[in-house]
Amino acid sequence: MGVTGVKVAAAGASLPSPAHLSLPAHHLSIVVPMYNEVDNAAALIDAVRTALAAYPQPWELIVVDDGSRDATAAALRRHARATGAPVRVISLARNFRQTAAMQAGIDAAQGDVIVTMDGDLQNDPRDIPRLVQRLLAEDLDIVAGWRVQRQDGFWLRRLPSQLANRLIRRITGLPFHDLGCSLKAFRASVLREVRLYGEMHRFIPAWLSTVTSPARMAEEPVDHHPRLHGTSKYGLSRTLRVLVDLLAVTFFQRFAARPGHFFGVIGLAVLGAGLAMLAYLGGLKLLLGEDIGGRPLLSLGFFCCIGGLQFLTTGVLAELLIRIYYGARHGQPYVVRQDDGRDAPHA
Missing domain, CATH: 3.90.550.10 (Spore Coat Polysaccharide Biosynthesis Protein SpsA; Chain A)
Structure with missing residues (x-):
């Protein structure tokens, strides 16, 4: 085996x-x-x-x-x-x-x-x-x-x-x-x-x-x-x-039964990275008075936040679609084996 x-x-x-x-x-x-x-x-x-x-x-x-x-x-x-x-x-x-x-x-x-x-x-x-x-x-x-x-x-x-x-x-x-x-x-x-x-x-x-x-x-x-x-x-x-x-x-x-987990994990990771970048740049601006307007890291952090939110939104939409899909299959995200009935409980 x-x-x-x-x-x-x-x-x-x-x-x-x-x-x-x-x-x-x-x-x-x-x-x-x-x-x-x-x-x-x-x-x-x-x-x-x-x-x-x-x-x-x-x-x-x-x-x-x-x-x-x-x-x-x-x-x-x-x-x-x-x-x-x-x-x-x-x-x-x-x-x-x-x-x-x-x-x-x-x-x-x-x-x-x-x-x-x-x-x-x-x-x-x-x-x-x-x-x-x-x-x-x-x-x-x-x-x-x-x-x-x-x-x-x-x-x-x-x-x-x-x-x-x-x-x-x-x-x-x-x-x-x-x-x-x-x-x-x-x-x-x-x-x-x-x-x-x-x-x-x-x-x-x-x-x-x-x-x-x-x-x-x-x-x-x-x-x-x-x-x-x-x-x-x-x-x-x-x-x-x-x-x-x-x-x-x-x-x-x-x-298949939890697409929100797939997109959600990616979305949280990307969103977290973007927030960390923006927090770092915010610290430089507020605490040290540095100019951060021309830093590429600012654009990267901004787009990471947008991308993370899009991944999270996609996960929510995927969860809605999978509920519709399983609803068409009588609401079951599982399959019951079709045995010969000898050991099946009484209805």
Whole structure:
């Protein structure tokens, strides 16, 4: 178990095959966003069908076509009809990017266990039963995949990913090795407590830490394959987006229910510094008769006082906004776990 409670399985650990899984009754939903992946459409459906052919519980595959400019959606629907697989295809009006497409799939999912994965077949669907088995057997809320042996280029993919993961681990306190891996299994009731925007799909464990304990998170080694068809949608440009999103994640992770503390501490520090400068200059003027009108310290102290007051005012406004936000969520700045009710008190 990691320093914050995230459980990491030993590399190479194996679990029973789907035919021999002993799982509680559940409905599995697999969410896959795709964009311009026409060459992988049929192969994806076949790979999921093969991996879950002996799965002992009902499942569905939800593929979200993120405004593809090729025939991805048509190829998915055609192959789903031909195979009779439990596949639903959702077509977005335009390219809203991966996070929005993933949220659309989560909203449409009917299962109480949700698995997300990429549509380029670099994730292996055969790992899905193993992730779900661990999620349910250990009563977890998320089991994230860890691509121990990545099959990507070092300079453009693996090195930036390693640096980003190291930075994210240090800032969020969640010792996941591979936050960029899309293959993850979730308890649907917990996943639906967060909404994904922007590029937030990379930080789902960090967002989930605002509604559940890191002790209910785990990481599991999974297989990773080289891309055989199509082109990657990722590049070095995502690095700056990751840094910007990391700031938002850190703020919400630590100050989502008390933004006034964040802005208030900064405001008091800046205001205190400004008052100290003005008090010092006031002492020089009143006690020693020195001319302070042309001193840069006077302007600095004045602007520090103004800036400190602005930070304090921003904190008050943020507190008002957060009260409105939680009011829309029935006035609760917390999340009650949805258990099976056996130990619940009588109403």
